[in-house]
Amino acid sequence: MNMGNDVKKVKIAINGGIGFGAKLNSKQLLTISKYMDEDEELELTTFQQLYIEIPEDKKEEIIEEFQSVGLVCYPVGNFVKSLRTCNFYKGELEEGMPVAKELNQRIAGKPVPFTLKVAYTGCPIGCGEPMVSDIGIMKIREHYNLYIGGKAKGKDAEVGSLLLENLSPEELYESVEKIIALYSQTGKKRETFHKFLKRIGRDQIISYT
Numbered sequence: 040m041n042m043g044n045d046v047k048k049v050k051i052a053i054n055g056g057i058g059f060g061a062k063l064n065s066k067q068l069l070t071i072s073k074y075m076d077e078d079e080e081l082e083l084t085t086f087q088q089l090y091i092e093i094p095e096d097k098k099e100e101i102i103e104e105f106q107s108v109g110l111v112c113y114p115v116g117n118f119v120k121s122l123r124t125c126n127f128y129k130g131e132l133e134e135g136m137p138v139a140k141e142l143n144q145r146i147a148g149k150p151v152p153f154t155l156k157v158a159y160t161g162c163p164i165g166c167g168e169p170m171v172s173d174i175g176i177m178k179i180r181e182h183y184n185l186y187i188g189g190k191a192k193g194k195d196a197e198v199g200s201l202l203l204e205n206l207s208p209e210e211l212y213e214s215v216e217k218i219i220a221l222y223s224q225t226g227k228k229r230e231t232f233h234k235f236l237k238r239i240g241r242d243q244i245i246s247y248t
């Protein structure tokens with residue numbers, strides 16, 4: 040009899056953090072597999088995260104172990120997802136990787152009415168697909184453009200539109216944080232950001248940022 044079956048499990052999201060491509064090294068894979076039975080599966084999401092179920096009573100220590108090998112852990116559910124990024128192939132600074140890391144640090148894991156997807160891309164080629172995310176950021180030369188309202192799924196899929204342009208890193212952090220705060224405070228329970236935006240209107244968001 041497998042005694043492990045009645046252990047209460049909790050789902051967490053993990054990835055290798057923001058870097059050149061969404062990659063995992065062998066040490067990270069070995070660490071992850073320590074917490075999986077042979078017949079268990081990892082779920083690969085479209086947002087550069089893996090979902091794994093771990094025993095709830097060991098959650099803190101497992102997360103610590105994951106972090107010690109460079110994995111980053113996030114909650115699953117109605118939270119801001121970790122930033123989806125492009126691969127930064129033109130260079131760390133040219134593409135603003137430190138800005139992407141800082142933004143991720145500030146917003147990922149914040150509770151919101153419904154899962155919120157934020158994507159970052161280091162140049163107008165847009166490999167990080169910012170136009171089809173709830174909030175999208177595109178670095179253009181030394182500044183950042185902010186787009187909102189993209190929706191990748193459904194028959195009503197939509198391309199986001201430009202909200203603010205030519206932002207400095209500080210202005211970018213502040214604007215994104217304000218939009219997320221407005222959504223958390225005034226969004227209805229389980230209201231997607233797309234619906235929220237349709238309900239309150241872009242002008243309201245602009246006046247708030």
Ligand code: SF4
Nearest residue numbers: 125126161162165166
């Ligand atoms: S968005 Fe631009 S900078 Fe980023 S990986 Fe694609 S081509 Fe390179």
